[in-house]
Amino acid sequence: MPLPSKDVIGILSDNLRLRGSVLPIPKRSAIGWARDLNLPRGGETVIYTGLMVQLIPYIEGLVKMQERLGDSFLARFTPLGRWMNRFVNLSAFMARPSARTRTPYDRILADVAGLLQRAGVEFGYLYEDDLYTGALTWDLGADEVVADHARRVYHTLERHGVKQVITIDPHTTNMLRTVYPKMVENYDLRVSSYLEVLAERELPLQSTLSGELALHDSCVFARFENVTEQPRTLLNATGMTIREPEHSGRLTWCCGGPAESLYPKKALAQAQRRVEQLRAVAPEGVTMCPLCLVNLQKAAGETMPFRDISHYLTQASRS
Amino acid sequence: MTTLVNSRLVDELGRAHEFNAAACMDCGVCSAVCPLEIELLPRRLFRHVLLGMEERLVEETETIYSCLLCGLCEESCPGGVHITENVRALRHFLNTNAVGGAR
Numbered sequence: 001m002p003l004p005s006k007d008v009i010g011i012l013s014d015n016l017r018l019r020g021s022v023l024p025i026p027k028r029s030a031i032g033w034a035r036d037l038n039l040p041r042g043g044e045t046v047i048y049t050g051l052m053v054q055l056i057p058y059i060e061g062l063v064k065m066q067e068r069l070g071d072s073f074l075a076r077f078t079p080l081g082r083w084m085n086r087f088v089n090l091s092a093f094m095a096r097p098s099a100r101t102r103t104p105y106d107r108i109l110a111d112v113a114g115l116l117q118r119a120g121v122e123f124g125y126l127y128e129d130d131l132y133t134g135a136l137t138w139d140l141g142a143d144e145v146v147a148d149h150a151r152r153v154y155h156t157l158e159r160h161g162v163k164q165v166i167t168i169d170p171h172t173t174n175m176l177r178t179v180y181p182k183m184v185e186n187y188d189l190r191v192s193s194y195l196e197v198l199a200e201r202e203l204p205l206q207s208t209l210s211g212e213l214a215l216h217d218s219c220v221f222a223r224f225e226n227v228t229e230q231p232r233t234l235l236n237a238t239g240m241t242i243r244e245p246e247h248s249g250r251l252t253w254c255c256g257g258p259a260e261s262l263y264p265k266k267a268l269a270q271a272q273r274r275v276e277q278l279r280a281v282a283p284e285g286v287t288m289c290p291l292c293l294v295n296l297q298k299a300a301g302e303t304m305p306f307r308d309i310s311h312y313l314t315q316a317s318r319s
Numbered sequence: 320m321t322t323l324v325n326s327r328l329v330d331e332l333g334r335a336h337e338f339n340a341a342a343c344m345d346c347g348v349c350s351a352v353c354p355l356e357i358e359l360l361p362r363r364l365f366r367h368v369l370l371g372m373e374e375r376l377v378e379e380t381e382t383i384y385s386c387l388l389c390g391l392c393e394e395s396c397p398g399g400v401h402i403t404e405n406v407r408a409l410r411h412f413l414n415t416n417a418v419g420g421a422r
Contacts, residue, residue, distance in 0.1 A: 140384070219387075254354055263381075266355065
């Protein structure tokens with residue numbers, strides 16, 4: 001039995017309103033990926049994570065907890081949990097991933113920064129001011145909470161003098177490029193995904209890779225942000241052979257991830273159906289969204305490996 | 320059962336959103352392509368809205384929140400219905416009226 005949607009939405013919205021993120025994560029974990037990279041603080045152009053990649057291991061921890069609670073008598077106490085969460089950050093106690101669990105996600109962020117540097121892009125990072133955009137709460141229809149938060153995020157970017165952001169995941173790209181302009185007056189920010197930047201710059205490559213990859217397009221990139229050609233251009237240049245599954249490009253199939261916060265079992269069933277389509281065309285899968293990555297990995301188990309696109313681009317571009 | 324058409328619901332939903340349920344021709348393409356095979360979404364829900372049947376929306380809360388907002392239906396819709404934004408608007412309506420989550 002899923003938890004009552006009212007209380008789950010309430011907890012996520014309360015967290016965004018009170019703590020700036022659907023699932024507040026320790027600052028040290030949020031910016032730890034950049035520890036050894038010496039990225040300049042701020043600047044007109046910044047890499048913007050929107051905490052989306054860093055949040056994944058925390059969301060997974062919370063989803064596991066939800067699955068356990070949903071099947072137990074404790075589900076009845078979810079309204080009380082929401083009330084308490086307003087005063088004490090309960091969600092932080094519920095989801096505490098180990099450093100080992102967080103490492104692959106930090107790797108994605110460090111790889112993307114390295115790719116941009118090798119492509120000759122000059123950029124800074126906002127560290128603790130790199131804020132979550134509110135993507136999940138927007139999807140759940142908590143418009144007023146997200147609108148207030150969007151103004152806070154934009155004000156922070158203005159304060160740092162940021163003119164252009166380079167995003168990593170599709171959801172942050174969509175929020176900053178398509179959703180925020182509808183909510184924030186006089187919004188003036190150039191937003192590009194790192195895949196668009198790298199495709200435009202022609203990422204210099206040092207070695208040729210081999211193998212076949214089933215390409216899973218992100219719904220948000222493909223249908224809402226028109227990012228379909230760039231990942232193909234970049235992967236083709238590495239030497240990898242791209243195999244297109246049933247439903248690809250603008251007609252891609254969802255990984256199930258968006259249903260996970262309220263209905264984890266439905267999300268898993270959808271991911272399993274998508275894995276079947278991908279497994280039919282290649283032994284290995286490539287994604288470009290951290291939510292797709294984690295959902296498909298979970299559904300595939302040992303039967304098929306999935307990696308983020310930044311892994312292959314890094315392998316081919318590093319000397 | 321007698322149903323009185325109540326335009327308040329569609330007016331309220333449309334106020335802050337690009338809500339265009341009236342563009343839906345009820346052709347069923349959206350249901351045919353839905354990866355979750357959610358038959359009810361979105362065409363029948365939009366009929367409930369156009370008729371002002373608020374209680375039917377509340378009954379379909381789980382369906383409305385199960386939608387992935389993946390946009391495959393919208394990509395295929397011959398009527399140009401803003402399906403994902405419409406579904407998000409239904410969630411917003413439920414949050415602020417019937418379900419009350421985001422308050």
